[in-house]
Amino acid sequence: MSAPRAPKGTYDLLPDEAARRDAIVATAARLFAAYGYRHMVTPEFEETGLFERGVGEATDIVRKEMYTFLDKGERSLTLRPEGTAPICRAYVEHGMHKLPQPLKVWYYCPMFRYEKPQAGRYREHYQIGAEAIGSADPAVDAEVIALLAAIFAELGVEGVTLNMNSMGDSTCRPAYVETLRGYLRGREGELCGDCLERVDINPLRTFDCKVESCRAVLDEAPRIVEHLCSECREHFDTVLALVERAGLEPHLDFRLVRGLDYYTRTTFEFISDRLGAQSGVGGGGRYDGLIAQIGGASTPGVGWGSGLERIALAMRDQPLPSVAPDAYVVSFSAEARAAAFDIAQQLRGAGLAAELDLAGRSPKGQLKQAGRSGARLAVLLGLDELGAGRVRVRTMDGGGEEDLAAAGLAALLAARLGKES
RNA sequence: GUGGGGGUAGCUCAGCUGGUAGAGCUCCGGGUUGUGGUCCCGGCGGUCGCGGGUUCGAAUCCCGUCCUUCACCCCA
Numbered sequence: 465m466s467a468p469r470a471p472k473g474t475y476d477l478l479p480d481e482a483a484r485r486d487a488i489v490a491t492a493a494r495l496f497a498a499y500g501y502r503h504m505v506t507p508e509f510e511e512t513g514l515f516e517r518g519v520g521e522a523t524d525i526v527r528k529e530m531y532t533f534l535d536k537g538e539r540s541l542t543l544r545p546e547g548t549a550p551i552c553r554a555y556v557e558h559g560m561h562k563l564p565q566p567l568k569v570w571y572y573c574p575m576f577r578y579e580k581p582q583a584g585r586y587r588e589h590y591q592i593g594a595e596a597i598g599s600a601d602p603a604v605d606a607e608v609i610a611l612l613a614a615i616f617a618e619l620g621v622e623g624v625t626l627n628m629n630s631m632g633d634s635t636c637r638p639a640y641v642e643t644l645r646g647y648l649r650g651r652e653g654e655l656c657g658d659c660l661e662r663v664d665i666n667p668l669r670t671f672d673c674k675v676e677s678c679r680a681v682l683d684e685a686p687r688i689v690e691h692l693c694s695e696c697r698e699h700f701d702t703v704l705a706l707v708e709r710a711g712l713e714p715h716l717d718f719r720l721v722r723g724l725d726y727y728t729r730t731t732f733e734f735i736s737d738r739l740g741a742q743s744g745v746g747g748g749g750r751y752d753g754l755i756a757q758i759g760g761a762s763t764p765g766v767g768w769g770s771g772l773e774r775i776a777l778a779m780r781d782q783p784l785p786s787v788a789p790d791a792y793v794v795s796f797s798a799e800a801r802a803a804a805f806d807i808a809q810q811l812r813g814a815g816l817a818a819e820l821d822l823a824g825r826s827p828k829g830q831l832k833q834a835g836r837s838g839a840r841l842a843v844l845l846g847l848d849e850l851g852a853g854r855v856r857v858r859t860m861d862g863g864g865e866e867d868l869a870a871a872g873l874a875a876l877l878a879a880r881l882g883k884e885s
Numbered sequence: 886g887u888g889g890g891g892g893u894a895g896c897u898c899a900g901c902u903g904g905u906a907g908a909g910c911u912c913c914g915g916g917u918u919g920u921g922g923u924c925c926c927g928g929c930g931g932u933c934g935c936g937g938g939u940u941c942g943a944a945u946c947c948c949g950u951c952c953u954u955c956a957c958c959c960c961a
Contacts, residue, residue: 583954742960746961771960861922
């Protein structure tokens with residue numbers, strides 16, 4: 465019987481890493497607010513049918529990656545594998561079309577996919593994401609892209625490039641898919657086994673293939689951007705123009721065919737050269753058919769998701785946020801320990817961060833802890849001081865000490881540290 | 886799901902042509918019977934991922950398994 469470990473593909477965020485994570489999310493939250501996106505939370509699991517219908521039966525996510533289970537009431541539930549379908553479900557369920565449109569929201573939560581773990585890929589991973597629902601205006605596409613770019617810039621995510629494509633819509637895509645399928649059938653002899661299957665199931669996915677011969681075939685294949693209907697063409701051109709106005713350099717990528725069935729028109733992806741094979745650091749697109757697909761009124765939407773683990777990997781090293789207390793209370797005798805506890809409480813009550821020894825250390829050990837903790841002040845308590853109602857307050861980096869009354873100490877130190885409440 | 890690399894102290898690793906374990910850092914204590922960060926000394930700490938096999942003897946060789954890592958696939 466070996467000791468329990470975190471399940472395969474999951475990880476613990478220890479305090480230092482959690483502090484960095486919190487800082488990332490706080491920065492993102494600030495930018496979400498600047499762009500007018502409001503925080504929203506949905507359940508960790510949903511009815512399985514939501515993802516089957518929303519994400520698409522033919523996708524890898526639905527076919528082999530979902531954590532699906534029956535609860536005690538025989539309901540088929542699935543741990544959320546992606547963020548967009550749940551937001552759209554909530555939009556429909558709560559009649560959010562009655563709010564000013566587009567509805568602009570963001571989320572921060574774990575996603576669950578049964579995949580083989582590797583660098584930047586986990587079975588439980590966290591995403592921040594944004595969704596703007598209720599407007600087909602190309603300015604919305606550009607806004608969400610600019611928002612994600614701003615977050616990366618603010619965080620210092622390095623080596624980032626933006627790839628974009630258009631998937632067309634229900635008017636032009638079906639015809640294009642048939643054109644592509646016909647072309648591929650004409651060159652079947654040059655395709656790998658996977659691609660031969662894709663020709664039947666979803667010819668668009670052949671663009672993902674890394675096999676040399678397939679790539680050669682696809683390089684010469686008809687491209688969807690050249691087969692867009694006039695509405696999609698105009699939409700895409702406007703999005704590109706606005707994205708450029710935002711100071712970004714979109715690279716057209718005819719291979720960018722995202723693996724979720726709900727995408728229409730704009731798709732985009734930010735990749736970073738700091739990530740190895742799992743190079744995508746954030747991506748998304750427009751999903752004008754999704755809400756109707758899951759049973760709502762036909763409603764356009766656009767959004768993206770970005771993986772926190774990959775953001776952290778691609779960020780330049782950040783200094784750890786300081787966790788130094790304002791004061792460390794040191795007791796020089798067993799009798800002073802209770803008084804040290806009281807003083808720490810008094811300081812905390814005044815809004816100061818205060819620590820004291822909780823491990824029965826010697827006075828020297830406590831001072832050593834005080835030094836390591838980075839505390840600005842040490843409050844020293846001994847028998848002599850206790851009897852006189854005094855404490856000695858040492859400035860840690862200078863070493864100077866002064867004798868102060870224990871009563872009113874918290875207010876005095878708070879004022880001195882500029883932390884009056 | 887397929888294929889390559891790796892799993893030794895809390896962390897980073899050495900030891901691996903078989904003879905039952907080491908270093909640095911961390912942590913705790915001492916050097917000052919009441920005063921930190923440097924320095925010196927000492928100490929705590931490991932069923933060598935797990936299971937099986939070969940052998941007089943396995944951290945070391947073989948098999949299986951789990952985890953991890955890199956790539957494929959897919960995506961964040």
